[in-house]
Amino acid sequence: MSAAAKNSAAYWRIAGMSYLKYANACGEVVRQSLKEPFLTQAKARETVYYKMTKYAEGKAGQSVITEVLPK
Amino acid sequence: MEKFDVAKTSPTMDRPSTPTTFASAPVEESAKGTADKLKLNFYLPHEVAHDEEEVDMVLVPATTGDFGILPGHVPTVSQLRPGVVSVHLNDKDVKKYFVSSGFAFVHADSTADICAIEAVPVEQLDGDAVRKGLAEHQAKFTNAKDDFEKANAQIGIDVCNAMVAALDAK
Numbered sequence: 474m475s476a477a478a479k480n481s482a483a484y485w486r487i488a489g490m491s492y493l494k495y496a497n498a499c500g501e502v503v504r505q506s507l508k509e510p511f512l513t514q515a516k517a518r519e520t521v522y523y524k525m526t527k528y529a530e531g532k533a534g535q536s537v538i539t540e541v542l543p544k
Numbered sequence: 545m546e547k548f549d550v551a552k553t554s555p556t557m558d559r560p561s562t563p564t565t566f567a568s569a570p571v572e573e574s575a576k577g578t579a580d581k582l583k584l585n586f587y588l589p590h591e592v593a594h595d596e597e598e599v600d601m602v603l604v605p606a607t608t609g610d611f612g613i614l615p616g617h618v619p620t621v622s623q624l625r626p627g628v629v630s631v632h633l634n635d636k637d638v639k640k641y642f643v644s645s646g647f648a649f650v651h652a653d654s655t656a657d658i659c660a661i662e663a664v665p666v667e668q669l670d671g672d673a674v675r676k677g678l679a680e681h682q683a684k685f686t687n688a689k690d691d692f693e694k695a696n697a698q699i700g701i702d703v704c705n706a707m708v709a710a711l712d713a714k
Contacts, residue, residue: 483607488695498696499626499644500661502703506677508670515662518590 519543578616583655584631586641588663593641594631601632602656604648615654622648626706628666628713629658640666642710644703671711678704 485495504515520543526536545559584602586594602613605627624646631639646660681700688694 484698485695488691490692490695495699496645496661498699499703502677502681502700503626503642503644503662503664503707506669506673506704506707507664508668508673511664511668512670515664 579654580615581654582613582615582617583653585655585657586629586631586663587657587659589661593663597633599631599633600635602658603628603630603632604658605629605643606648613648613650613656617650617654617656619652620648620650624648624658624660626703628710629663640710642666642669642707666710669707669711671708674704674707674711678708 483495485498490498501519504512504519507515520541522541523539524536525539527534548559581598581600582602584594584597584599586592586597600614604611604613604622605625606622607625608622610627611622624643626644627642629641629643631641633639641663642665643658643660644662646658646663649657649659651657678701681697681704685694685697685701688697
C-alpha cells in the first residue's frame with residue numbers, strides 16, 4: 474500500500490485486515506446482539522459445514538459431513 | 545435508395561447494406577423525466593429484503609456521511625458504515641434496518657441496490673445485549689496485544705456504539 478493510501482485508510486486496513494474480514498466481523502457483532510428468536514436463527518446461519526461424497530464406478534456413495542465450522 | 549430501386553438490374557436485387565443497418569437504435573431520452581418512485585433492491589446473503597420494490601426514499605449511512613436517495617439521484621457507489629438504513633415506503637410507512645456494513649449503488653434509472661452482510665429491523669436488536677457487547681469489546685480493546693486484536697475490538701466498539709445510537713433514536 475502506498476504511503477498516501479495508508480494515511481487515508483481505515484484503522485482495520487492498517488491493521489492488515491481485508492474488507493471481507495472487516496465486514497464479517499461487523500456482521501458477527503450484529504448477530505450477537507439480536508433478540509430471541511432471531512438470535513437462534515442468526516446463529517444457525519453462521520455455521521458452515523463441508524459435505525463429502527465419494528464416487529465409485531460413476532455412482533455417488535453416501536455423503537458424509539466432514540467438518541462443521543465454527544467448532 | 546429510391547434511385548437504387550429505379551436503376552437496379554434485377555427486380556429481386558436487395559438494397560445494399562449501409563452502416564446504419566447494423567447500428568443499434570439510438571438511445572432516446574425519456575420524455576417523462578425522472579420517475580416519481582425509486583426502485584429498491586436490498587439484498588443480503590441469506591435473504592432478499594426488498595426486490596425491485598417501489599419506494600419514496602432511502603436514507604443510507606455511508607462512510608463519507610449519511611445521504612438520502614430519491615428518484616433521479618446521480619449514479620454513485622458508496623461504502624456503508626454500521627448504521628440505520630431507513631426505507632420510506634410511502635408517506636407513512638418507514639422501515640428501519642440496522643446494517644453491519646456493505647455497499648449502496650445508485651443507478652441512472654432511479655434504481656438503488658443495497659448489499660449488506662447483516663441487516664436486521666432495528667426492533668429486533670436487544671438493548672441489553674448491545675450494552676453488554678460494548679463493555680466486552682471495550683475490555684478486549686484495553687487488553688489487546690497486537691494491532692489486529694485491537695482493530696477487531698475497535699470494530700466491536702464501533703458497531704455497538706452505532707447500535708446504541710440506533711436504539712436511542714427509535
